Amino acid sequence: xxxxxxxxxxxxxxxxxxxxxxxxxxxxxxxxxxxxxxxxxxxxxxxxxxxxxxxxxxxxxxxx
Amino acid sequence: xxxxxxxxxxxxxxxxxxxxxxxxxxxxxxxxxxxxxxxxxxxxxxxxxxxxxxxxxxxxxxxxxxxxxxxxxxxxxxxxxxxxxxxxxxxxxxxxxxxxxxxxxxxxxxxxxxxxxxxxxxxxxxxxxxxxxxxxxxxxxxxxx
Numbered sequence: 001x002x003x004x005x006x007x008x009x010x011x012x013x014x015x016x017x018x019x020x021x022x023x024x025x026x027x028x029x030x031x032x033x034x035x036x037x038x039x040x041x042x043x044x045x046x047x048x049x050x051x052x053x054x055x056x057x058x059x060x061x062x063x064x
Numbered sequence: 065x066x067x068x069x070x071x072x073x074x075x076x077x078x079x080x081x082x083x084x085x086x087x088x089x090x091x092x093x094x095x096x097x098x099x100x101x102x103x104x105x106x107x108x109x110x111x112x113x114x115x116x117x118x119x120x121x122x123x124x125x126x127x128x129x130x131x132x133x134x135x136x137x138x139x140x141x142x143x144x145x146x147x148x149x150x151x152x153x154x155x156x157x158x159x160x161x162x163x164x165x166x167x168x169x170x171x172x173x174x175x176x177x178x179x180x181x182x183x184x185x186x187x188x189x190x191x192x193x194x195x196x197x198x199x200x201x202x203x204x205x206x207x208x209x
Contacts, residue, residue: 004108006100006101016101017165017166017168019097019101020101020102020166020167020168021165021168021169022086022087022168023087023097023098023101023102023168024102024167024168024169025168025169026086026087027086027087027089028086029084029085029086030084030085030086031082031083031084031085032083032085034084035085038164038165038168039165039168040161040162040165041165050085053085054085056091057088057090057091057092058087058088058091058094058097059085059086059087059088060085060086060087060088061083061084061085062084062085062086063082063083063084
């Protein structure tokens, strides 16, 4: 199997990690802070991905 | 006589309503995306091996469960077995964090010393036997198992 297929397709390791994390833990909601600590990516990166996912309607906001 | 004006700031207790996010199941391609994301292998085996080698002298490292059969990880008694006589706990902790970040969930693991592993192997210990008889992959094998 060749290397890092999804990471190459999606152009971002953080994005793939975030998606995998959300799918694997669905339907649990997470705050930005929780994602940052679980995914070992920096806050800015995660925030950016979440904002982009919100824009295309892949993510929805909920209250914890 | 002047009346003293007392202005008191009333502080309203802050209620922390944290915004959290979850996947929108109404999203157009949610099912296709899910299949794609969950089907792909988390963390390349080579990368896991490289990181394992950085932890210290590891005699045997076996992956199974979630790493090989994403849909039925419970068939294997553990996801990761590491046999080593000197474990750097801090490095191993970081390694686990990395694995959990990659897999997006918990990783079941077992660490044991070489003597214990050999003893269990010679005793036909259930845990070791089930692991070695089921689907598994040896990333590091200096014991000739």
